[in-house]
Amino acid sequence: MVGRPRTIDREAVLDAAQAVAARDGAAYLTLEAVATEAGISKASVLYDYKNKQALMKAVIERRIAAEDARIQDIRKCLGEKPNAAILARLIAESRELSDDDRAVALSLCASVAGDAELREPVRAMMAQRVASVRDTSEDESGAMLAFLAIEGLKALEWLSLYEWPPAERSKLISEIRWLIDQKPEEIPCEEISEDS
Structure with missing residues (x-):
């Protein structure tokens, strides 16, 4: 017996899930809400995503894959340039966030x-990004500081904790770029605790 051909597009289901999450919040990201948003039955959503957690994981993985693809495209344009991974991250973060992304x-x-x-797909993404910065950096110290700075900037913006005016944000990105070439002086822990 041959099954019925698949007519529901997984991408459309994930688009609907993302729309529900953006509009109503993750607490209201239910299989029913996604089905309604996509104009399909709940059974169609259940076919691919057995529960809310599986659906949310798929949304997260898709967003990570899209961002990683964007960064890889930038890296390809940079070629074999030193510090390619962190430079690609900085260029990627030069764009302004959309309200939907946030x-x-x-x-x-x-x-x-x-x-x-x-959390696992996010942890894996961060581990890969840290390894990539280490592997492509001329001096890991400055590159890692730049990586931490850009991730901090991004976290503040993505979580709507602070939004810099565009000109100030551009200046911050340039200053973070400056960090890549710095060689921080190591301060012994004893000196840090004595000054505290």
Whole structure:
């Protein structure tokens, strides 16, 4: 017996899930809400995503894959340039966030924080990015400081904790770029605790 051909597009389901998350928040990202948004039955959503957690994980993985692809395209343009990974991250962060990007990130954040399985794709992405910065950097110290700075800037923006005016944000990106070439002086822990 041959099954019925698949007519539901997985990307359309994930688009609907992202729309629900952006509009209503992750707490309201239910299989029913996604089905309604996509104009399909709940059974169609269940076919690919057995539960809310599986659906959320798929949304997270798709967003990570899209961002990674964008960064890889930038790296290809840079060629074999030293510090390619961190330079690509800086160029990628030069774009302004859309309200949709911010809304989805903010709504998924609480779910990711409270669920180790949902955190895993994010942890894997960060481990890969750290390794990439280390592998392509002429001096790991400055590059890692730049990486931490750009991730901090991004976190503040994605979580809607602070939004820099565009000119100030551009200046910050340039200053973070400056960090890449710095060679920080190592301060012994004893000196840090004595001055505290």
